[in-house]
Every structure is written in structure tokens, then in C-alpha cells.
Amino acid sequence: MMAVTRITGINTMTGNLKRLQVVFPERVEDAFVIEVNIEKAEAVKRTPWDTRDLQNSARAFVERIGRWLRASISFNTPYAAYVHEDLDAYHPRGGQAKYLESTLNESRPYLLGRVVRRVKATGIR
Numbered sequence: 645m646m647a648v649t650r651i652t653g654i655n656t657m658t659g660n661l662k663r664l665q666v667v668f669p670e671r672v673e674d675a676f677v678i679e680v681n682i683e684k685a686e687a688v689k690r691t692p693w694d695t696r697d698l699q700n701s702a703r704a705f706v707e708r709i710g711r712w713l714r715a716s717i718s719f720n721t722p723y724a725a726y727v728h729e730d731l732d733a734y735h736p737r738g739g740q741a742k743y744l745e746s747t748l749n750e751s752r753p754y755l756l757g758r759v760v761r762r763v764k765a766t767g768i769r
Contacts, residue, residue, distance in 0.1 A: 658756065664763050665711065673713060675762035677706045679755060680715045687717060687747040692727055692739030717744060 665672040684704040691699045701720040706713055719728070727733065731741045740746070 664760065665713075668763065668766075669708075669711075671763050671766055672759065673706065673708065675759045676713050676715065677704075678762060679758050680704045680706055680717065683747055683751055683755070684717045686751075687719075687744045690740050690743035690747060691719070692733070692735035692741075692743070693737055697721055698724060698727060717748075719744065 681704050684702055688699050688702050691702070693699050698719055698721050701724065703716075703718050703720060705716045705718075707716075718724075728742060728744060733741060
């Protein structure tokens with residue numbers, strides 16, 4: 645039996661965020677930066693570690709391109725991609741493969757709503 649997930653209200657949330665971004669672009673960007681850094685912190689918690697070099701290499705960036713925001717989270721070591729993709733590796737000190745991908749996949753349905761709530765919490769109605 646196949647499980648089906650349906651996310652409702654995404655169009656409303658997207659519309660709300662677009663309207664907020666037009667009127668309050670700095671507040672949306674600030675909220676987005678906070679949320680992206682929360683995602684980075686969660687990915688770091690899941691990152692396998694030995695010397696902590698991989699965890700310490702994590703970076704989060706948000707850039708404005710016209711009226712759009714683009715976020716990037718990266719781990720900057722020569723072996724980051726290998727560690728991320730190796731599903732068979734044993735990590736005696738903790739962590740897991742797919743440390744960034746799993747974080748973002750779990751947050752995807754909620755991230756937009758969190759940004760909207762954070763912007764609205766600044767007193768916008």
C-alpha cells in the first residue's frame with residue numbers, strides 16, 4: 645500500500661510570503677537568514693565527526709537576486725560529499741550519512757510557514 649501525503653495551504657502561504665516580501669523585503673530576508681541558520685545548525689548536529697573539521701566547515705548564505713532570495717548551506721572539506729553520500733560508513737562518534745539532505749527534506753513542508761510566522765511576529769498584520 646502506498647502512502648500519500650498532501651500538503652494543503654501551500655499556495656496561501658506562498659502568496660502571503662510574496663506579499664510580505666514586496667512590502668517588507670528586509671524583514672523577510674532577516675527571517676529567511678534566521679531559518680537557514682537553524683537548518684544549518686540541525687545539519688551540523690547530524691554530521692559525522694572525528695576531528696570536527698567537517699562540522700566546523702558548515703556555512704550558510706542567503707543572497708538577494710533581484711526580488712528573489714537564494715539560500716545555500718555547504719560543508720567545505722575535500723571529503724564532505726563522500727561522507728554525505730556513503731550510506732555504509734560507520735560513524736563511531738555519531739552522525740549519519742545524508743546529514744544535510746535529511747535535514748532539508750524533513751523541513752521542506754514547514755520552512756516557508758516558519759518564515760511567514762517569523763515575519764508576522766515582528767508586528768505585521
